Amino acid sequence: MIIKSKDDQQAQVDFLSDLLERDFPKEKKSAIERELKSLRSGNKGEETSAYYLDFDFRRSEDWALIHDLRIEHEGDVAQIDHLLISRMLDIYVIETKNFASGVSISEEGAFCYFYNNKPFDIPSPITQNERHISLLRHFLQKCDLLPKRLSRTLTPEFKNIVLISPKSRLTKPSKGTYDCSMVMKSDRFLERFKDDNSGNTFGSVFSNLARTLPSVGLKRFAEVLALHHKPASIDYLAKLGLKEAASPHESAAETAPDCPKCGKAMMLRTARKGKNTGNQFWGCSGFPKCECTVAIEKSVDMRHTCPKCDGEMIKKMGRESGKAFWGCKAYPTCNGSISIDLEKGRGNK
Incomplete structure (x- = not known):
């Protein structure tokens, strides 16, 4: 068996x-x-x-x-x-x-x-x-x-x-x-x-x-x-001496986001199987301890800043409308918000 x-x-x-x-x-x-x-x-x-x-x-x-x-x-x-x-x-x-x-x-x-x-x-x-x-x-x-x-x-x-x-x-x-x-x-x-x-x-x-x-x-x-099996977790970046060299991909148009799960910098990766094969996405540099991934198109949204206080914004859901929007993380101290379908910077002030 x-x-x-x-x-x-x-x-x-x-x-x-x-x-x-x-x-x-x-x-x-x-x-x-x-x-x-x-x-x-x-x-x-x-x-x-x-x-x-x-x-x-x-x-x-x-x-x-x-x-x-x-x-x-x-x-x-x-x-x-x-x-x-x-x-x-x-x-x-x-x-x-x-x-x-x-x-x-x-x-x-x-x-x-x-x-x-x-x-x-x-x-x-x-x-x-x-x-x-x-x-x-x-x-x-x-x-x-x-x-x-x-x-x-x-x-x-x-x-x-x-x-x-x-x-x-x-x-x-x-x-x-x-x-x-x-x-x-x-x-x-x-x-x-x-x-x-x-x-x-x-x-x-x-x-x-x-x-x-x-x-x-x-x-x-x-x-x-x-049940006592403890899967191995290997930090390949540390093992191979790549901690310094593996800094996140940056360009004038786009900066790698921090991992929304553990806070570490994310790395640009390429899907190798499934329906998204060949597409790039952000993968946590803390892998395999953290397996969080972020789609490229979603990572841009993570750069939204509050139009009122310049603080960090998070995605929320309207209780009555049921529609998603970006709301200031400092709420209720700051009630700045941005509609999902509006361009960055055109929120409520």
Whole structure:
């Protein structure tokens, strides 16, 4: 059964794509391109693994599947790509990597990926996943989330799995003592899963009935765990060093408005899908924490100033007429107003 799907990250992709269209220095654009490529590559890898996992387990009542689970606990974070949980609380913690040109593991356990046939060292995803497991174990215990069966708290058994793209080249050490059996291509995971669970016959399950959750109990536990998901919020402007360079677009004819939701400066962006594809609009520079947008034609209205006190005006609705108008924000101290269909400056004085 599928409990949670991966968070949609199209908005982040669109935001980085919009940044690429702006007039940044070459080195800044290169940094944006790398970030965008990494985001797209990660998404593709997780989507590929999710496809195989969903196909094999979505109809199962004995296994619960959670995609994209981000846990925050005592100042630490675990970004878990996939969790596969059984009724006996066997928990596969699955890390996904997408290396188009392949990955190699040395006899000492060092990982490297290839780009233009050149090797580049990377942190071990096995070790990374071990940290995720450690945090998840402590989180479940500390928050008292582990289910009980016959008045006894069940003890989970964690399994560390690293999946890479089926099209990637995977080179493992031919000898040595380093165990990298948990690293495999995503289309081979089912074989590993069957090997791990080949001993779970009807008799063994019956004998372990005291530590086996009913399907409804498994679903409830997985749903509660998924509720603790904390979506990541990345300030790309700060991460890429674009805070100063990303000042709002200005021209003699038009100045970018402040965000009506959070007050930050807005940025000129371009719609990439839907009926407004290709049209420009104002998007908050605080994205993704603030997703407020303002249509270009509406942003001009935001520059209205009160004809009586030169203060800020806000859109209001007449109680009797039912028609919209601009009214002074300082009302009732100032009762200046402008009819929506009148030009700026021709309001009541």
